Amino acid sequence: MSCPVHYTIQAIQPAAHLFEVTLRIAEPDPVGQVFSLPAWIPGSYMIREFAKNIVTLSAQAGGKVLTVSKSDKHTWHLPAGVKEPVTLRYTVYAWDLSVRTAHLDATHGFFNGTSVFLCAHGCEDQPQLVDIRPPHGLEEAGWRIATSLSVAEGENGAAEPYGFGRYRAENYDELIDHPVEMGTFTLAEFDACGVPHAVAITGRHDCDLPRLVEDLKRICENQIRLFGEPAPMDRYVFLVMAVGDGYGGLEHRASTALLCSRADLPYPGMEAQSDGYRQFLGLCSHEYFHTWNVKRIKPAAFVPYNLSQEGYTRLLWAFEGFTSYYDDLVLIRSGRITVQDYLKLLSKTINQVHKGSGRQKQSVAESSFEAWTKYYRQDENSPNAIVSYYTKGSLVALLLDLRLRADSKGTRSLDDLMRALWLRHGQTGVGVAEDGLYALAAEIGGVAVGRWLQELVEGTGELPLETWLKRFGVSLAWEAASPAPGIGVRTTTEAEGVKIANVFDGGSAQAAGLSAGDVIIACDGLKVTSGNFDKLLARRVAGDSAEIHAFRRDELMCFEVPLQAAPADTAKLEWVARVSKTAEAQRKAWLEG
Known part of the structure; x- marks a missing residue:
């Protein structure tokens, strides 16, 4: 018809x-x-x-x-x-x-x-x-x-x-x-590997457009060359909404919609790259990488999409996680950030995974499948129950990349796996089977690598980050985020005091009976404000107890809470200056592409 x-x-x-x-x-x-x-x-x-x-x-x-x-x-x-x-x-x-x-x-x-x-x-x-x-x-x-x-x-x-x-x-x-x-948006245009690109910025801003365009051009060209020319689109548009406070992005086949804080955009005369601008470039890099990985290379469950109901797949760790790995990696490969910047970003990702005990209970494959019910519907207990397929998936990608490079003496890498996905699935429209990544990893790196990848993805054990980073001349040590003791909670500001947003498993607050939603108003008889709670605890030592008064709904309660030493869950990555020639060559290939 x-x-x-x-x-x-x-x-x-x-x-x-x-x-x-x-x-x-x-x-x-x-x-x-x-x-x-x-x-x-x-x-x-x-x-x-x-x-x-x-x-x-x-x-x-x-x-x-x-x-x-x-x-x-x-x-x-x-x-x-x-x-x-x-x-x-x-x-x-x-x-x-x-x-x-x-x-x-x-x-x-x-x-x-x-x-x-x-x-x-x-x-x-x-x-x-x-x-x-x-x-x-x-x-x-x-x-x-x-x-x-x-x-x-x-x-x-x-x-x-x-x-x-x-x-x-x-x-x-x-x-x-x-x-x-x-x-009445601000418009800038540039060319990347022969493809016209545009940036349209809506909202009040003072963006240094030439600087932004130059950075985006290098990022886009690096990704196009990673997968191979020609690019899969005739034209590409970055749609940017600049607001007072915001962050987000959504990929499309030839464009991306982005939400950012206007302070994160570069401004004329800005010398050093700000953390906010670095984060914005990473967001742009992430959404642009999706042009290949998820918009054209798709899980079989999304071929075609059924937009009337949930579409379940256990593969988001690869489609979002691998993209999250490459978004920052492309920044250093394109010369937009330094090695120290990259290690700082990688440390942040490691910390995000290790801050919650959910990583020990939910595999990254389960996280992918349960995105509809858990990841996108997070509550106060989420840090204790789930792991992000974005962050842990990116660490799985890192490990797979390093092992492929090390085992093959530099002749194979995750780049090869991504190009194979592009040729077999992105250019053909054939969806990736639920076990397709294991099979492809085995084909490129050997049967042992395929099995190892499956264990990382479907297990809940700690990732062997120290071992593989060390082989590439990067040391990983763990330290406490603060020397001050704590009680195992995350708080937000409230007019009456501080509100508990999350109570972490194994913390003294949980053992003492404090709960998410409680509003702490006093500690040891002193009024608690948004600015002094951590300072009050910092004057004590681990092993002491604090008397905490809090409102639960409209009921005042009192808790005797032991103070704990801050856990050593913060990653510190360092560039090892003296390494073997093999490690130096592999590290160079990894970070330069």
Whole structure:
């Protein structure tokens, strides 16, 4: 059944945060046309229920209003027997300032297709035409469009570069994989290995664009050359929302949506690279690497995506974890950071894994599978129950890379494994089987390596980081984060005192009966504030006891809590100056690529 699909979208009430969308199909299904909106967005493994933001919806055909019914929370039905072209008109509330959904006010508009474009069932594989119209009431505001959607060349009203007008996608899957930013953003363009790239920054900022562009260019070129030219996209766009305090990113096939603190962007005259800017470059590197690893190299469970329900896989440790390993590694390989910077970033990752006992209870494969129910729905007990497939997955990638290099005397590495994945899966569209990484590691590094990788991924033992880093001239030692004693909690600021966010397994606070949510108001008879609790404990020694008064709900309670020495769970990495020539050569190849 031929079924061309035509959308229009317009910001009709920016102050009320409303987009209006029309969807026209020429030949509706005679047994009753069905429409639905995705329940989640690829790359963010949580049911979001985007349909909750649809405010009004109506349908017409041949000038007549049609009855619309719903069969579940995100599926709409038209009656059978409709022969004329159908127009669906609906409004979408857009007030989520994140990279996952949609946001609209008088300063800008942003949307992911999964939030605004209903899918016409039976038409998913047909070309999708989208007419993006200027915002109502802001026609003179000078808004532009930034998106990696292709211009609908040859169509009446085809958009000019960065202009409103008509765009085209080959199918619905492509349509929802190109987010759109509209507004008065700052724009910069550059070329990476022959591919046009753009950076669009929305929000108030004082970014040093030439510096940012130069850094992004080197990062992008390094990744393109790692997988091999040509790059898999004709054009790429970084969509950046600069805010007072924010952090996040979401990958797409030819773009990424990023949220950052404006202070993290480089500013004119900035000499030393700030920690915030280094973190932002790592975020850009991470999302760009996903262009290959997850957008095109996918778990078999995601081929194709089923966006109406959860998609379970035990492989996120490879798709997010390996990407997390390369995001920082590419920074040093492209000359954006120093060796000491890289060791600092690697230490931070190791610390994040070791701060919670959850790593001893949940494997990184289980973490991947349970992303829907545990990682994306964390609570006060999460540090004691789960491990991150991002951070531990990146350490698994590090170990696999080092072992492949050491065992092969430098002739094999994780780079080879990634290129093999690209050739066999990324370029073919064949999904990676649940045990596919073990088999590929065995093929590249030998059967023992494949089994070893499986043990790392499916076990809960401590990772052998010291052993393998030492072979590459990097020493790992463990030390306490602070000389002051503690009670085994993480706290947040409250007006009345400090609120316990997490109580860690094995800590004296847990043994004494303190719980997450308790608000500590006094320690040894002295008022506790956000700035003095740690100082009060620092004046004591491990083995002492503290009398802590805390509110649980509206009830005042008193606890006698022994003070503990801070655990030696903070990693300290150091570059060993004197190493063998073999170790020096392998270390150089590892960090320079």
